[in-house]
Structure formats: structure tokens, C-alpha cells
Amino acid sequence: MYKALTKPFYEVRQLRDLRDLIQQSVKLYGERPAFEVKDFRNKHYNITYNEYYEQINALGTALIDMGLKNEKIAVSGDNCYEWCLSYMATVMGVGVIVPIDKELLFGDINDILNISDVKLIFCDKKIAEKLDERKDELKKDLQIVHIRREKEDGLTVIEDLIERGRKLIADGDRRFLDAEIDPDALCSLLFTSGTTGMSKGVMLCQRNFVFEVMSAMSVIKISPEDCGISLLPLHHTFESSIILFFAPYCGAKVTFCDGFKYVLRNMKEFNPSVFVAVPLLLETVHRRLMKAIKAKPHGEFLFKLGKVLVKAGKKVGIDLKNVFFKEIIDTFGGNMRLIICGAAPINPQILKDFDAIGIQIIFGYGLTECAPLAIINHDRLHMAESVGVPIPGSEAKIIDADSSGVGEICVKGDMVMLGYYNNPEETAKVIDKDGFFHTGDLGYVDKKGHYFISGRSKNVIVTSNGKNIYPEELEYHLAEDILVGECLVLADKNKKGEDIVGARIYPNFEELKEQTGKKADEFSDKELHEIFEKTVNNVNEKLPSYKKILNFKIRRTEFLKTTTQKIKRFEYKD
DSSP states (O other), rough: OOOOOOOOOSSOOOOOSSSHHHHHHHHHHHHHHEHHHHOOTOEEEEEEEEHHHHHHHHHHHHHTTOTTTOEEEEEESSSHHHHHHHHHHHHTTEEEEEEEEETOOOOHHHHHHHHEEEEEEEOOOOHHHHHHTGGGGTTTEEEEESSSSOSSSSSHHHHHHHHHHHHHHHHOOOOOOOOOOOSEEEEEEEOOOOSOOOEEEEEEEEEHHHHHHHHHHTTSSTTTTOOOESSSOTTHHHHHIIIIIIIITTTTTEEEOGGGGGGHHHHHHOOOSEEEEHHHHHHHHHHHHHHHHHHTHHOOOHHHHHHHHHHHHHTOOOOHHHHHHHHHHHHSSSSSOEEEEEEOOOOOHHHHHHHHTEEEEEEEEEEESSSSSEEESSSSSSOOTTTTTEOOOOOEESSOOOOOOOOEEEEESTOOOSTTTTOHHHHHHHHOOOOEEEEEEEEETTSOOOOOEEEEEGGGGGGGGOOEEHHHHHHHHTTTTTEEEEEEEEEEEETTTEEEEEEEEEEEEHHHHHHHHGGGGGHHHHHHHHHHHHHHHHHHHHHHHHGOOOHHOOOOSSSOOTSSOOOOOOGGOO
């Protein structure tokens, strides 16, 4: 077991709860911009910390006046300022927030609303239309508040509630302003959209969140001069924790991306310096960058030379990254310096290449049940191959390790959830009597306490000779080929009915068209198989015999994914 005793790199302020966090931010950064948003005319404007706090208080007061004290309130829709406002107003003195994945079908949304006994939902037009189509199936007492005003009349809009709250406060209403907050009480109920099947309701409290903030900010530096851009869905605790808690703690500004397709365009528009990403996005961007580099005369040589010289310049205090990599840096808006990444494994070479051009990627590990960070690299001391060390104030250990040291990762600390909602049996399965949370992920730890992820225990392939194969490792190798768009490694059967290593590959048809001039539907199944047989053979040359991919199939459609772009493995167990 490794206990994180590393002395924090940065001083941190003590936090009691989320209201305390925002109040401290207002005192320190009141007139600084908390958000930069744009209206329907694409006009940009800032919302200061003072304005943000005033609107939180007004909205919270209105919600209490509506009889929603200690009730559950949901929020669902595209990332936007109003989404953040709804969340914070709820947890800072009203009740329990229930963030809902905007991509869920009506039946799943309605199940969450019913299971959680939600009394009100903040939502955008798309979600409202889903609910309206089958409104007879909704709870009779469910109230719907629109996040943004549309042309339709007669709708309850968040702006109306803010105005209502302002009037109440002006008349002396202090029910929200003076509301007592229990840091150990349930404040957020999250139904995760996992890769292995149906999710459970994860119960988190404010102590979980403020512990995460203080721990993470002691080893990662974010300043009031930083601007973060929000892309990943806010219902996911990885994104919401950084945008809602980390950013205001540091006085940073937050902007919102229009979606995955527009991320690079938005970066040039907002010039962010901090970004929260998932491996799939970084892998895609890295591929495009490397392709562009190789297309230039002596491009690959000049890139390698630039990395060496930039590294040498750092040692003597000279910043040369704009001399050699200005074009690449401008792709990210010109100011990007830090990317926080997690949610799935990533090829370490990608981290090294980004770091070489002056964009540091801090890779960590966690789960919704850990609010979400459990293990993270420090910005002054990190290892590309590792997910880092336990966050300060927490513990981690490996149990049931095999002969190579790989076993289940268990973590303990104030970041661990209260439990699963109305499910004590499942809670008891994952939180042991000593308070350790059993993650279900496999990994190992080196002598210096750095943790390495091998994969999910549910994904391990056990071959007929008893060898354990971790699909994620092989997926790394397959994804290095620019012709591979997406891939999944899983257990297949040979003619004897024995388990062997198989793969499913979705080609990068855009790249194939560029190389051959042929569109996706112009390739026969035989042609695609021949192309990717070379890819699989190249991967197999790097692997011991028991790990070799012995069967593969080509897909013509993308894999089903969660909203954080992780493939839903449980859909492909055939």
C-alpha cells in the first residue's frame, strides 16, 4: 500500500463546503470574469464572480419559495452557464442535484426522475421536447424550467425565477442565504453512463468535492489568468468538478464549446489555456498533427529536432516553443498550456509529444464513485506511462496481485462516495469494512508509488492456456495506425470453442479516401480485410505469442459510445 505523503507543491485554502468555496472566490476575485459566454447573435460577454454569486442566491431563494427545500432537482442539456447556475443554486442551500445525461432516451430519463423522486428539472429545448412528447407518463408533480428563453410564451424560464428571487431577497427573504449546509449529507446523485452495462445512483456529498479541490489544487497550478473551455458533458463528474469547483477556487474563467466537431474552432475563438479532455479526442488531434508534420519536407526530422531544442531551452530558462511549434500551438488558440485528461487509458507517446511542444497533459485516474479523482500526476513531477500517485490525503493499494504484480486497485479517502442510492447490498460489495473502495480496475504500483492501469477486471480475456490479456494494451497498438478509426479488442472463439484474442476495427475512412481516392462504400469487404490484415500483422510482431490477435472483423459503422466518448464494451460481447 502506498499512502500519499508527498508534500503539496502549492498552498491551498481550507474549504468547509461548496458555499464556502464560492464565497471565498467572490471575496478574492469578485470583479474578475467567472464565465465568458455568447448570445444567439454570437456576441461575447463576461459574467463576473459577483454577478454569478448574486444570481445563485436569487435562483436558490426562488427554488425554496417554490417549496423545493430538501428536494431533488435535476438538470439536463447542453453545457452552458445556466446549467452551472442551476447546479450551484441547488447544492448551496436548496436540495440535491441530479445531473442527467442529455443523450438518454425518454424512458431512461423518466426512470431517473422517478427513482430519484425529482420535483423539478432544469432543461434545454431538446430535453423539454422529449418530455413533452410523452408528458402523460411523467410524474404529475414534476415541474419543468427551461434553461434558456425561446420564442414560445407561457414557459417557465430560469430568468423568471432569478427575478422572482431578487424581489424576495429585496423584501428580506434570507431562507437561502442563511441555509445550513451539512458537508456530509447527500448533495449530488449521479447515474453514470458506463461502458459495462446499467449504472447505479452514486451518492456524493460536499465533503467529497471540497476534499478533491484542496487535494488536486495542491499539486496542479491553475491561476486567475487561466481560461478553461468546457467540452465534455457537465453531467459527468469529471467535467463538472473541474468547471464548477476547480475553476472558481482558482479564480479562472470558463467558456463553453459548441461540441466535439467545433472544438478547434472554439479554441481559436476563446483562446483557452486549460482544457479537460478524453483520450479519444487527444488521439484524433495527435494523429492529424503528426500527419500534417510528416507531409512537410523533412517534417518528421524537424519535429524531432524541435523537441530536443525546446527541451534544452527549458533547462537554461529559454522558451523556444513558439519558434518551432507556433503553428501547432495556434491550432489550440495560441494560449493552451494545460490539458487535464482521464476517463480511459492513453498512449504515453501522445503525452510526451504534447509536452514537448509546450502543452502539458496531466493524466489521472478516477471514477464517479470517487468524485472523481483518486490518483493523479503532479504538474511538477509526472510520468507519462503512469496515472500518478494517490491524491494528497488519500490512500491506495493493490489487492489479489498475480505473479506480475497486477491486481485490483483500491482507494480510500474523503473522495469516496457515500454509497449507491437505495442499494446497500451493492455498496457493501465495493466499500469494505476498512473504508477502501474496490474499483474493479486492474493495475500495479512501482517502488516509488506510481500507479499503472492495466484495464478493467470485467474486460480481461483469459485464454485457453490461462494467460490474462488486457484489451486496452492491444488497443493502444492498433490505434497507432492512422488507418484505424476506432477499435475494440475482445474474446473470440476458435474452431475448438476456445477463447482467443479478437478485434473489431472501424476504419478511418477519411484517411483511406485520401490515400486511395475511394469512398467507404466503394471498398469491398475483401479489400478492407486485406488492408487491415497488414495492420494486425504489424501489431502481432510486437507481441508475445499468447497476446497475438488471431481473429479480426471490420465494422462499417462507429461503435456505440458514452457521452465521454468511451466505447460501450458490453454491447459487443459476441
